[in-house]
Amino acid sequence: MMNIGSGFTHLEQITATLDMPCMSTRMYDKLHDEICEAWEQTSVETMKNAADEEKALAVTDGQVDANGVPLITVVADGSWAKRSYHSNYSSLSGAAAIIGYKTKKVLFLGVRNKYCTICKIAERANMSLTKPHKCFKNWTGSSSSMEADIIAEGFSKSLEMYGLIYDKLIADGDSNCYKRVLDAHPYEDVIVEKIECKNHLLRNYSRKIRDLIKDTSAGPLVLRKQIQQNQLKLPWAISKAVSYRKSENIEFTQKVEGLKKDIQNSISHIFGEHKDCQNIRYFCNKPYVAHGTTMSDLKMTGRVVL
Ligand SMILES: [Zn+2]
Ligand SMILES: [Zn+2]
Structure with missing residues (x-):
């Protein structure tokens, strides 16, 4: 259900139409969390494998720095969507990815949300949240800077995550991504180079x-x-x-x-x-x-x- 952007309400409607009993909300939430966790786990493993592949290719081609750390070229791109949750409220969320140029596989993924339903409901009802919740709101800056923020984060973590240096970035001409990456100073001795995307x-x-x-x-x-x-x-x-x-x-x-x-x-x-x-x-x-x-x-x- 979540893959097609539907939630429990849709599942209830479909099962009712089919005259089928539906699971409880509690059960749905539990399964939802389990699948999300498995999905996240798989994505982490898949990205790690991709990074290992990139690393091996860089070493074979002799692309390493003075300390022997592999240097790789990456492609970065992102998108942000305006999504409306309620008729009078629209919110923004953005996603971006860093992809290894040689393997064409994803190495880093990030999402930024300016909206969290639970926070919003509490805010509207003017009450404070007593119990902690899984909050999706992780961004308060401008929508257009979400992409740059995610990509800069990916660069900053590349050594720690994979022992890799992303020394060349292929990105579109007009984004401020490159500037953010430079400002983040991800590597001590390497200045990231930018390659314009054809x-x-x-x-x-x-x-x-x-x-x-x-x-x-x-x-x-x-x-x-x-x-x-x-x-x-x-x-x-x-x-x-x-x-x-x-x-x-x-x-x-x-x-x-x-x-x-x-x-x-x-x-x-x-x-x-x-x-x-x-x-x-x-x-x-x-x-x-x-x-x-x-x-x-x-x-x-x-x-x-x-
Ligand atoms: Zn929240
Ligand atoms: Zn001619």
Whole structure:
């Protein structure tokens, strides 16, 4: 029941419809706690196993610091949802996870809640709670900072939990996660490095292109229409170039250089100019066309800086 977000009331309704006797609330709560505990236990074990896998891979690849502590790259992301408990009350809760880049398995999970039903009922009835309860409220800060708080906590605990250092963080461009992680000073001798997530960058790129198409002050309509017709190709070209460069059997720095050229040339290629296509060669063999292309029209607006 709890997996689909339902509780005892729903169970009662379903069993009544089926003309089946229902368990008592007390029994339900007991079973609920048992399952929750087992679930938590399993998640702790699974995350520990994932951390061991990451550790072994790092050691094999020689990625350890001066003291022999394995260094790993992690991906972090979170979400927060507005959930309404009563018609006149809405509350917020957020979750985030840290995932090992190599194994793609979860290493750390966290939840922040600004709401606890029992506290709220007591507060509303203006009474003080005499018995202790399992309180779910563990956050009083802003909703948007929940994610960063969870991720910073995961970094701070990585040595103690797994004997691992998360030395590179892949996260989206606009979150304040990275700053929180740096402020937490999780490691004595290692400064966590941030790697921008390709998916987030391309999403931002696509959004900027869409804004440009709609912006009437951004240039003549004919050209904005041309951009609109090619709006999917622009991020797609970069995505394809990333895959190609990744598969090349050369030094990492050379791959980066190659990708840089691909990105700079992508607009010229798509709009018919093919400036460096013959140089780069692997995806297009067309010669450079200096005049009469959409690209030359775009350049004439004086807004294209390449
Ligand atoms: Zn509470
Ligand atoms: Zn081309």
